[in-house]
Amino acid sequence: MEREDVQIVLHPDELPRKWYNILPDLPEPLPRPKDPEMGPSRVELLPKMMVKKCLEQEFSEQRWIKIPDEIIDLYIQAGRPRLLYRAKRLEKALKPPENKIKLYYKREDLSPTGSHKVNTALAQVFYAANEGYDTVCTETGAGQWGSALAYAASLMNLKSVVFWVRFTYNWKPGRRTLMKLYGAEVYPSPSNITETGREILKKNPDHPGSLGIAVSEGLEFALTHENAVYCLGSVLNHVLLHQTIIGLEARKQFELIDEYPDVMISCLxxxxxFGGFVLPFIGEILRGEISKDIKFIAAQTQAAPSLVGGEYRYDFADHAEKTPMLKMYTLGHKKEMPTVYAEGLRYHAAAPIISLLRHKGIIDAVAYPIDERHVFERARLFIKSEGFLPAPESAYSIACAIDEALKAKKTMKKRS
Ligand SMILES: Cc1ncc(COP(=O)(O)O)c(C=O)c1O
Structure with a gap:
């Protein structure tokens, strides 16, 4: 029998040269950001706080957007293309019917700071530097986005300022050191640096923070510091656009082994x-190029089950209502959410693109219990069989993949 490869490798020459923009392929136009009925215009403020090139990409209707050569070089420097792995040892541990269930995972953990966040950090900081800013500022939940932005800023000689959800800031001192090694200023959020933070601390000095609050602090910092610009690590169209490098590579890797996935899973x-991984595949289906029935599943926490228990309506993307309102599945921007180890999943809403796809029934979602036992038990099985330590957020992708594999196994047994 021929040996099947565990690692599906692309050469740097095969790195996709364009990002995929799903906007022109969506089943209906994406609702645009809007202002609330009262108060100053947030939409008009956007060019004052955000990178102009990113704003242009945010509303672009062009399906394929060329990745500048300088960003291609940065991607290669950061280790792209990344491996697609076949989880053969995990498959064995699950004892599937012979050769029937194949599990693969994309190794975004192999980036310099340990996550996919580098894919958009490099692009956003490259554009910020081109536009003459000297400082980038942001929020971070898990600490992954903050370290990715600090890393990108250090490569491009920009200063970085990170507002980090206090709960996670306190239990990840190693990651704090990493950000500081890249030269970042890092503040636990809510902080005393901004009006938003001071207001919240006045009411509750022990507030654990949330991504929505940290976003408000980052935005306030950008608006009150000349030459500083705000970069967001998720939710917006241009962030998902940059992340499509993941799915575009995966598409090529599946082509190499003559496979096409039946189920695609990612935490959200x-x-x-999630968007970066699945949108290139969803685009092929929406354009009628693939007729296969694929299941796309977003794995969430019940601490923030936006796609499972949220409402599809306009809401603010941050706690202090500094952003325009976006049409998304939301739990409400003031929602107090219990803390979990997968802090990067504790956000009140889901990206407008993902929300529309959910609304149209194109993607599924599942939310795992707040005690995280099931998720981490599944992740443990992965660690014991595959040997790699996933981030707490990625453990949700793994748990959901194992659950789906076991369900498929049951169905196959019934049929045989
Ligand atoms: C490793 C990892 N995965 C996933 C996420 C969730 O963010 P997103 O839904 O934008 O991918 C985070 C957020 O911090 C993260 O650190």
Missing amino acids: GGGSN
């Missing part, structure tokens, strides 16, 4: 890794 906080 704001929706950037």
